[in-house]
Amino acid sequence: DTGVSQNPRHKITKRGQNVTFRCDPISEHNRLYWYRQTLGQGPEFLTYFQNEAQLEKSRLLSDRFSAERPKGSFSTLEIQRTEQGDSAMYLCAIPGGGAGSLSYEQYFGPGTRLTVT
Amino acid sequence: AQKVTQAQTEISVVEKEDVTLDCVYETRDTTYYLFWYKQPPSGELVFLIRRNSFDEQNEISGRYSWNFQKSTSSFNFTITASQVVDSAVYFCALSADAGNMLTFGGGTRLMVKP
Numbered sequence: 001d002t003g004v005s006q007n008p009r010h011k012i013t014k015r016g017q018n019v020t021f022r023c024d025p026i027s028e029h030n031r032l033y034w035y036r037q038t039l040g041q042g043p044e045f046l047t048y049f050q051n052e053a054q055l056e057k058s059r060l061l062s063d064r065f066s067a068e069r070p071k072g073s074f075s076t077l078e079i080q081r082t083e084q085g086d087s088a089m090y091l092c093a094i095p096g097g098g099a100g101s102l103s104y105e106q107y108f109g110p111g112t113r114l115t116v117t
Numbered sequence: 118a119q120k121v122t123q124a125q126t127e128i129s130v131v132e133k134e135d136v137t138l139d140c141v142y143e144t145r146d147t148t149y150y151l152f153w154y155k156q157p158p159s160g161e162l163v164f165l166i167r168r169n170s171f172d173e174q175n176e177i178s179g180r181y182s183w184n185f186q187k188s189t190s191s192f193n194f195t196i197t198a199s200q201v202v203d204s205a206v207y208f209c210a211l212s213a214d215a216g217n218m219l220t221f222g223g224g225t226r227l228m229v230k231p
Contacts, residue, residue: 031216042121042208042221043162056218091162095216104150104169104212106219108162 003027004109006092012115013082020078021112023092032075033093033106034067036060043091043108049075082116089113119144121211121222129228130199138194138225140209146170151185151192152210152219162208168192199229 003026013019025032031050035043046065047057051072061067064082069075079086090113093106120143130136142151153165166176168185176183180197196203206226210219 033218035219040224042210042224043219045218045220048218058218089160096164104216105152105164105167107164108154110161 003107004092004094006090006109006112008112009110010113010115012117015082015084015116017082018078018080019082019114020076021090021114022074022076023109024074025094028073029094030072031095032069034075034077035091035093035108037089037091037111038087046077046090079114082114084116087114087116119146119149119211119213119220121209121220123207123209123222123225125225126223127226127228129230132201132229132231133198134229135195135197136199136227136229138196138207138209138227140192140194140222142190142192142209142211144211144213146213148214150212150214152212153183153192153194154208154210154221155205156208156224157205165194196227199227201229201231203227204229 005024007022011019033048034046036046037043045058046061047067049069052069064080067077089111091111092109096105122141149170151168155163155165173185173187182195184193206224208224209222212219
């Protein structure tokens with residue numbers, strides 16, 4: 001158990017619909033990361049939060065994507081007007097170590113698999 | 118920009134064989150961190166090891182060993198006496214600093230046959 005839960009685990013949606021994913025770390029962590037993994041590829045960084053603040057966004061994160069971490073605990077990732085190219089596994093990660101520490105390695109949740117039909 | 122290359126997309130071995138997974142990286146940072154993750158068929162990414170750029174000592178953990186060579190920008194992973202349970206996709210990753218994003222390679226799918 002990595003201490004990160006993600007919901008839903010699977011989501012099938014039709015093109016053009018909006019979807020929202022949620023990431024819940026079990027304990028408090030200053031940082032929270034989102035990655036996307038398409039079939040047969042390694043995970044790609046999307047964005048990360050330091051507490052409530054979104055500090056960095058990848059160019060992969062088009063304006064259809066928005067992420068929030070309103071209370072510095074859980075985070076949501078929303079995709080508007082989904083496209084077939086959005087089909088992927090969306091992974092949430094937290095740093096190792098205690099709540100206030102910045103560990104080098106990251107621990108990943110089980111992911112949300114999105115299929116856009 | 119950082120880049121991680123895992124040239125071997127798929128490797129198949131028979132149980133008890135030794136296997137080495139290659140990882141080559143590119144970075145302009147003088148201090149950086151290298152990682153290996155395992156992704157079994159269940160799908161969850163499992164952290165295996167971190168290596169700092171200023172520590173070139175090789176590491177062994179049971180049947181796993183890691184060979185970091187700064188001169189060739191490589192961080193290879195060897196599994197000795199492979200087992201069927203080692204079947205998974207293995208990812209090498211790179212980070213510039215603590216708390217920074219990870220840059221992953223494309224992964225190597227290892228299949229260990231009985």
